[in-house]
Amino acid sequence: MAEYKLTTPLTDEDIEQLKAGDVVFLSGTIHSARDAAHKKLFDLLDAGKELPFELEGSAIYYVGPSPAPPGRPIGSAGPTTSYRMDTYAPRLHALGMKASIGKGKRSDEVKAAMKEHKGVYFGATGGAGALLSNSIVESTVIAFEELGPEAIRAMKVKDFPLLVINDCHGGELYVKPKLDTAE
């Protein structure tokens, strides 16, 4: 398992070298978006309008942070479960999104889109929200403020610790449950 330091925007070359199990420390700007924000992004796309951020080379973090207490850029900010965004991810990959960050399994459609468009799915440790917030140095709401925790934020990250769960070559890190052993 290799270790990489990558910076957004991500390129095809960045993505192609990654294999499931690799550790990545990501820096640059990533954008938060989860359930309701994705729906609104799709409404904009369907209406032919501009999105609030550039998709090309982007990394979307499935997160709804807790409120920032005084003196900190953000509250707790760990990943939410990704499958709820599976219906949206293939189209976003086709439009230039390079990476999504979350936890939990992805659908076959998302995995196929990552193969086709050179995308990657990163896992961050679920429930380690306080720890992960230390890698977020700045956070600004840039769209859909009315969604509260679900608003889209531009987050400046420094060495955000990630694991490659699904790579663009069809590799996957999650283990298959051993049902035979269990029964």
Place this chain on the structure above:
Amino acid sequence: MREIQAADVVEAVAQMCMKGNTELPQDVRRKFEQAMAEETSPAAKEVLRQLLENADLSLETKLPLCQDCGLAVFYVEVGDDCKVVGGNLRELINEGVRKGYADGYLRKSACDPLTRANTGDGTPAIIHFDMVPGDRLKIAYMAKGGGAENMSRVTMLAPAQGWEGIKKFVVNRVAEAGPNPCPPTVIGIGVGGTFEHAAKIAKKSLLRTLDDTHPDPKIAALEKELEEALNGLGIGPMGLGGKTTVLGVKITMEPCHLASLPLAVNVQCHSQRHEEVVL
């Protein structure tokens, strides 16, 4: 009749919300440390290391352990010989949630099911009341995150399916959930009662500490059997493989209709956040 002041209820609830979201329970911490010693895979060890570091950081900074501070769930036992004065108990608990989630900078996750509009203050809480003998008011709080809750299921088995059917359903559910609910999870199981009661007792089981043993040795043995079966799945911390898929299995069993075998599996994430206060 013993009197309990409204303000004491509000304050106790607010404190539980804040403490519950920022302090990893000691029994969970001990399980993490034990699991770290037993795991051989570097990925499993690294996840557990991060969770322990996260817990230390939460204590120090008062940032919540997880950004998902849950829907606030309460199991309340009201003694026959006590009375809350100065307000309605349900309203006071909701007031405590509003205060705790605001003062603690906790994420408010309650929303309309269809419009998805956030209620803005973390309420309404889910509150289960029970009348018990005595003059005490016991309030147990649980922060129930969405990721783990979504992996939970209720089913109605046929009586003939018995324990084997229960075991099979639970094992398949945990296998299917895989990495999604933030393993290692705690599995609360309700067997018996009715459709809704099974779910209620499954969740209530999660209020028990991890290192207690069920007082009924037969049920304690079933809990152990299931725990071993689930850890045999090899899902491991965050689904990256390993020996620790669950931290514990807690079963509550109650009588049911002679035609029924209700079963509920309530999945709780690794931080198993809960608090209890007796007034």
